[in-house]
Amino acid sequence: MKKIFTSYLFLITCFVAIATKSLAQGWPANYGGVMLQGFYWDSYVDSQWSNLKSQADELSRYFSLIWCPPSANANSQGGNMGYYPAYFFKQNSSFGTESELRSMISTFKQKGTGIIADVVINHHADNGVSPYNTFFGETYNGTDYQLTYSEANMRKLLRNLEGKEMLSERRAQFRTVIALIQSSSTDCSEKEDVHLFEGIVKGYILHEKHGKDGFGYDPVFAPSEDENVNVDVNSLRTFAEMSSAEKNAISHRGRATQKLIKYLHISR
Numbered sequence: 001m002k003k004i005f006t007s008y009l010f011l012i013t014c015f016v017a018i019a020t021k022s023l024a025q026g027w028p029a030n031y032g033g034v035m036l037q038g039f040y041w042d043s044y045v046d047s048q049w050s051n052l053k054s055q056a057d058e059l060s061r062y063f064s065l066i067w068c069p070p071s072a073n074a075n076s077q078g079g080n081m082g083y084y085p086a087y088f089f090k091q092n093s094s095f096g097t098e099s100e101l102r103s104m105i106s107t108f109k110q111k112g113t114g115i116i117a118d119v120v121i122n123h124h125a126d127n128g129v130s131p132y133n134t135f136f137g138e139t140y141n142g143t144d145y146q147l148t149y150s151e152a153n154m155r156k157l158l159r160n161l162e163g164k165e166m167l168s169e170r171r172a173q174f175r176t177v178i179a180l181i182q183s184s185s186t187d188c189s190e191k192e193d194v195h196l197f198e199g200i201v202k203g204y205i206l207h208e209k210h211g212k213d214g215f216g217y218d219p220v221f222a223p224s225e226d227e228n229v230n231v232d233v234n235s236l237r238t239f240a241e242m243s244s245a246e247k248n249a250i251s252h253r254g255r256a257t258q259k260l261i262k263y264l265h266i267s268r
Contacts, residue, residue: 033064035116039095043069044079049096053104060111067116069093071101074125075136082118086125089140150216154209158220161205167233170205172221174252178260195263199255202227204236211240214247223250 036059039047047069052059059066070082073090080094091098105115124135124147135147164170180195201223209219218239239247248254 034062035065035067036063038066039069039081041081042079044094047095049100049104053100053107056104056107056111056113060108060113063113065114065116066108068118069095070118070120071095071098072119083120083123084125085123086136087138089138089145154217154220157205157217158207165207167204168227171227172203172205174201174203174221175199176252176256178256180260180263197256197259197263199252199257199259201250201252201255204233206233206236206238209240210238211242213242214238214240 038052045051052066052068070085071091071093072082072085073087073092074080074082074084074094075086076094082093082095091101093101095101096104108115137144137146139145161170176199178197180197182193182195202225203221203223205217206220206222210222211219220238222236222238224236
């Protein structure tokens with residue numbers, strides 16, 4: 001079996017040095033570090049925490065960061081890359097135990113190499129029990145956590161709005177805020193400026209679901225800038241009834257991102 005170093009040279013990702021202080025978000029000015037992607041698809045052996053740890057001396061001579069695969073428990077007996085986790089607070093995965101993970105991180109840290117965690121928050125496995133998307137509960141530091149799914153949340157929202165027949169009583173909005181923290185220190189200990197970029201899409205919560213596309217509250221949320229109390233409900237369409245192009249054109253995330261991009265262009 002080839003060592004991970006010789007196997008992964010083609011996966012090296014270089015961090016481009018950021019010349020301007022304004023973009024040094026927690027990174028040293030003119031940072032020139034190099035990150036190694038410490039996994040590939042189905043790399044259950046090569047990417048074992050213990051295997052990576054055993055190569056720490058060699059890897060740390062060449063790489064500033066090691067990007068590791070998801071470490072959350074996927075409730076799987078066989079190999080699982082971790083992108084469909086069942087538990088976020090349990091760190092026993094196809095790549096090793098939590099203690100092995102902590103030991104690997106500690107070993108690389110002692111040699112001056114950082115570990116980058118791969119976490120996709122909106123990826124989550126259900127527990128296979130009806131109704132669909134019923135999730136495992138977790139307890140962490142004495143606090144219970146239970147993820148609920150979109151259908152249940154929509155039903156709860158519609159129940160809370162029962163009796164509110166007028167659209168003027170059902171006004172709602174999607175809101176995204178992107179925070180850019182600009183710091184000249186290497187550990188963000190000296191915060192300088194915080195810039196917020198907001199994107200909002202206003203609309204109404206309809207009385208029932210419409211459309212089959214989208215996710216989350218899309219089937220009950222109809223975007224509209226019209227705040228006229230006599231707005232015609234039949235003229236409204238939910239996000240779930242729109243094409244991706246139509247939705248992206250007015251996306252709250254897109255609006256916030258465009259403001260961020262504009263700021264970065266101006267401040268270069």
